[in-house]
Amino acid sequence: MPEGTPNVLEVRNLRTVFRTRAGSFHAVNDVSFTLKAGEILGVVGESGSGKSVLAMSLLGLLPSPPAEVSGGPVLFEGQDLLRLDPEALRSMRGGRIGFVVQDRMTALNPVLTLGFQIVEPLRLHLGLTRRQARARAAELMAQVGIPDAHRRLDDYPHQVSGDLRQRVLFAIALACDPTVLIADEPTAALDVTIQAEIHDLMQELRQTLGIAVLWITQDPGVVAGLADRVIVMHGGQVVEHAPVDALFADPRHPYTQALLASVPKARVERVRRLAVMEGQPPVLRTPPDVCTFRDRCPHAYDVCHRLNPQRYPVGEGHDAACFLSDPGLAPQRPQLEVVDG
Ligand SMILES: Nc1ncnc2c1ncn2[C@@H]1O[C@H](COP(=O)(O)OP(=O)(O)O)[C@@H](O)[C@H]1O
Ligand code: SF4
Ligand SMILES: [Mg+2]
Structure with a gap:
């Protein structure tokens, strides 16, 4: 996106917790990002990382109780979506903000x-x-x-x-x-050729209509071919954010590295291959106060078990929530083994 492209959606410190009889589940934790006019922002993460809850929280679609959405603001056309009355929000949905839900059988x-x-x-x-x-x-x-x-x-x-x-x-x-389209895994169940056709259609529509798109997917191969920028979600948090080329050329978060490991290098390769990663995404009964990837991370060290990393800048428009990217901790970090390929 050219320098100075305005934001059409600005999400700040969004949190969603489900308070149920079985206890609390912290599904979205302090998520911040922007969506610029006319861009496609990919949201990628394995199943259970909080992508759908994030989309539904933005659109006021979660029943409360059990969902409690807090933080914000979520700014769209100068208004805070979290503070709109239900009627105004309903007219925004399906009006200025289009939504393609994940479950297309019931949609x-x-x-x-x-x-x-x-x-x-x-x-x-x-x-x-x-x-x-x-x-x-x-x-x-x-x-x-x-x-x-x-x-x-x-x-x-x-x-x-x-x-x-x-x-x-x-x-x-x-x-x-609409100014903004939110699409939650809209092509996941379709075959590869049709997927590619729909992705091409999306690129075309964003160009002809100037629409900005939040494209949610589990498949890093999809964001590679489609998105301009990407946020990577894990444990309901943004663990990495980067322009798509930087993310694939130089992923900084160990979770992103594992997620991208099975994706072919060629940016627009049409073959759909989901990364297979060992372990499960965390179920958070309390807000995260240590690194949520520590049990699966090959680089975890003492501080990762004590504190939750913030998002550290690592390049132009690129940040990673990992202590390996914290310049202040460099002297204490164990030396990383460099593995080729
Ligand atoms: N109604 C609910 N009650 C309790 N927990 C929920 C509810 N809906 C979603 N969650 C939890 O929120 C987390 C994120 O879910 P979701 O956003 O659907 O993941 P994704 O879309 O990334 O696969 C999961 O751990 C899920 O169990
Ligand atoms: S903060 Fe520590 S455990 Fe978490 S991803 Fe980084 S190195 Fe791994
Ligand atoms: Mg989902």
């Missing part, structure tokens, strides 16, 4: 036609007449690569392929010309 209503499901938000948010909304719906379907859009309007979800249903979800999310 479309099986008893309503595809056309109706696109037309509804257009009528609701933009006040279009039925005829205007149908025309716009057909236009949107064509825009997301659905051939023969006019005829498809009257199909039901079960009559079309998974690929097409996914494209309809994009059409719905884009219906009201």
